[in-house]
Amino acid sequence: MPYIEGLLDSSERWARNPETGKGTYVENMTFDEWKQQYVNNLGNSLENHAKEAKPKKDGKYEWNELNVEGYNKHVRGTKEFDNYAKGRKRPISELTISYEEAQTMINKYGNLSEKSFRKQVFFTSETYVGKWADIDGKLYYTKEGRISYTKRKGCHLTPQKPKGLII
Numbered sequence: 001m002p003y004i005e006g007l008l009d010s011s012e013r014w015a016r017n018p019e020t021g022k023g024t025y026v027e028n029m030t031f032d033e034w035k036q037q038y039v040n041n042l043g044n045s046l047e048n049h050a051k052e053a054k055p056k057k058d059g060k061y062e063w064n065e066l067n068v069e070g071y072n073k074h075v076r077g078t079k080e081f082d083n084y085a086k087g088r089k090r091p092i093s094e095l096t097i098s099y100e101e102a103q104t105m106i107n108k109y110g111n112l113s114e115k116s117f118r119k120q121v122f123f124t125s126e127t128y129v130g131k132w133a134d135i136d137g138k139l140y141y142t143k144e145g146r147i148s149y150t151k152r153k154g155c156h157l158t159p160q161k162p163k164g165l166i167i
Helices: 031-039 068-072 079-086 099-109
Strands: 014-016 023-025 120-124 130-133 139-142 144-149 155-159
Touching: 068 079, 068 099, 068 155, 099 120, 099 144, 099 155, 130 155
Parallel strands: none
Antiparallel strands: 014 023, 120 144, 130 139, 144 155
16 A cells, blocks of 8 residues: 555545545445545535626627626526527536626636737636536536637636546
8 A cells, every 4th residue: 555645544445525625534435436425516515606797888898808798698597598508509507606706717817918819718716617517418516717708898707627527
């Protein structure tokens, strides 16, 4: 058995909780049972802060400003989400962060200036961004995101497939 510094010298089974990062002792279970309990339910205890944001009256956005309609397309329960879902065959990924939190992520992970303009920026956040939908509609909590820019309509944020997820 390999030695890992910082672990207790014990023969009891333990696992690292992927949500908290803390090690815990686990009852005798198979890997599939552990995965169902800890990985497939990842994020279920997280609060959903996403709610409909009000669009700007003039409809003009700065290049690095979060577009309200783009945000609402990924917030369940908004008319933009419902309209977007009707027009797509593939399930929609959902944001679980507020409009303000999304704008903060754009400021932190996005393009630094309009001159360094890239149409898309992929990032990994320290906190959960939302739920990514696979082709079957199953939702997975994710810290991965994509910021998409347009020249005249600002930008928007979309949850991406979690790193390490094998489907």
